[in-house]
Amino acid sequence: MASRNWRSVRGRTTLGATVVVAVALLIGAFSFYEVLSASIHGSTERAAEQRLDELAERSDGPGRGGIDALEDEFVQLIGADGSVRAASEDAREALGAAALPVSDDPQTLTVDGERMLVVSDDLDDDQTLVLAVSMDDDAETLTTVATLLAIAVPLLLLLVAVTTWLVVGRALRPVERIREKVDGITAERLHQRVPVPETADEIAALATTMNGMLDRLDAAATAQRRFVSDASHELRSPLATIRQHAELAQAHPGVTSIGELAEVVSEEGLRLQGIVESLLLLARLDEGASTHDEAVDLDDIALGEVRRLRAAGFDVDGSGIQAARVNGDPRLLGQLVRNLADNAVRHTRGRVAIGVTPSGGHVFVTVEDDGAGVPAEERDRIFERFVRLDEARSRDAGGSGLGLAIAQGIAASARGTLAVDDSRWGGARFVVTLPLGG
Template sequence: MRARTTLGATLIVAVALVIGAVSFYAVLNSSVSGSTAQAAQQRLEQLGDREGGPDVRGIDALEDEFVQLLGADGAVRAASEDARETLGSTPLPVADDAVTMTIDGEPMLIVSDDIDDDQTIVLAVSVEDDAETLATVATLLAVAVPLVLLLVAGTTWFVTGRALRPVTRIRQEVDGITAERLHQRVAVPDSADEVAALATTMNGMLDRLDAAATAQRRFVSDASHELRSPLATIRQHAELAQAHPAVTSIGELAEVVSEEGVRLQGIVESLLLLARLDEGVTLHDEPVDLDDVALGEVRRLRAAGHEVDGSGIRAARVSGDPRLLGQLVRNLADNAARHARGRIAIGVTPSDQHVFVTIEDDGDGVPIEEREHIFERFVRLDEARSRDAGGSGLGLAIARGIAAAERGTVVVDESRWGGARFVITLPLSS
């Protein structure tokens, strides 16, 4: 990563420097050439003396300049000393625009101007100094650009290494954390920058992984215990019947096996449903009348001998999985039936964009400090720990899992009679 960062930064700077150097050289070349051409044109106008025409004898007396006066036929009528010595009678080229040519091994800029119908004055100005200046600038740029690139690369390598050193340390620390060492955390630097935020985020992730691993171990332990209990009961009765066939009847053994088999089946089905909910089960999305579901539970509980108030049920329709929504209400209804002393109430109340399903009883209620704890798996309160009263401890966990899968919630508070009141909140179908 350090090498890639350095290479990337160096390439970007290299492209910028090359473009800048080329642009600078082009602008400088245009400026120098323009200045020289302008100076030559001004000198040409001075020599032309537009009011009375050039003095031939004056041109012949010029030194250190290349000046020629040409006639209409192109012949040289007069020339400066340097022009005569170098070119003799050879005329300089005449053009509308300035041209550059080499005279006696020296680059010259040539400009010309018509004096009258039969005379043209031509001036050649040396541009050797300009060429040397531009060559010097080009050399400096050719040396400076690589040096700057080396400086940028070295600085980037140093700064990147220093900046990534804490990241490397975090990576090494995280790499050493295994499933057996999830309690370890990454040291958070005091820099209060992105690296510190990364360390904090990593610690948050480790907290969640640690909590998930702890919950998984507790779940496996509790599941093993719950499955072991009915299996042990079946085995004890089978061994008793085998050792003392005259004491234990076949009917009694069959009844025990049947009861414990049903309990095993319920636990396994609950575990499978929880696993599906954890994996994000694909739900059937279809209209469901919650009032019909609630009225069905009222009838079922009344048939079992419970006093159930269903007067608070109002018509409400949601979109979801009918089977799972039915199990959600049934789990809470069965929980109320186990803990109620005599009265149960089920209500369905639509409001704005949501519908509230309430299931309350007149039992002992749920202490405030336990109201979140009871939704964990295999959790039963102290007064309901027996298998007959407390169930498997999975019903409320399943209820909350189904509600979450249906984009809803389940909470518990106090009922009107001092018992428990479970409130399901689901979005109404549009």
């Protein structure tokens, strides 16, 4: 089927090109023939008029003696009454006493089966000199040209058709190879790539672009598989904990109390709920779901996080918080700052600082700690989903590895960015950059 489609495209392209060239050649041939015919006819008229002028100058008296002696020419001297006063030998033999027509414009007529052009000139003695010249040479020339065109046009069309067939076939061959390769690429074969022809033309650019697209699809599919695997693991962990305690309580009722079981179920259920809510939020952010857009005071959000962390017993510096307003979803922006604050207290040794600084049309929200910091080579990876640089400590502290991924997604949805560098104490400093709002 694919081969037939390729041949069909090749045939349609060849036919279309041949028809276009055929129309162009026919128009050109007819135009050329008409221009050539007009040019030859004009040349014959000019030659006849020039010869007529020469004969008029050579006339002796009324011109009768000079005309009678002419041979191989049709010349007549016609009087005012329309009678033939003198004629060349060929004119006398062919016409006798019949006079050629007299007109100010050249005329064509058939004399003795021969097509002739007739021109006339008035003399001083009220007589008219008339000359008729044969047009057989003109007709023969035009017939030769018409014959050559009738032969050349079909040959040119055949040449164009064959050339187009070969050129289109050569041009479509790499396209067909690309099509066949793409047709065999499935979700399980996204690692395969299409061949790039060494032609450095549009087809090579197309193949390169398709390989780039396949690279992105492969990376997205790999990330999706990893995400599904990680999400399954995270969801399975609290379920397994709940099941183990339930089985233990069922097998040994005296060892595990109902209160202990309820506490474990409640704790793991909250953890499970947090993971599910985080996954749903990430899905919304990935889909570009529209968020409620209103004026939000970031300083109020930051001060609220400072009070919350201080109430939990952490030493939090909020002196760098300045008044700043942005446009966005207050709930999501609040979760952005909270995720960064929770990440900071999870890794701090004792000091955390939260700052809000408006500058140059942007607002910079900073959250820093005095923990171990983030190595330079890991600063991009920590924003990936389910990534933990310290697996054991993050899990013990309740982290699912989704907080920073959610924070980055919220920042992007608010037309901002999120980056990490070193804090003033050697720990990690997260910087959110958002455009100032009204």
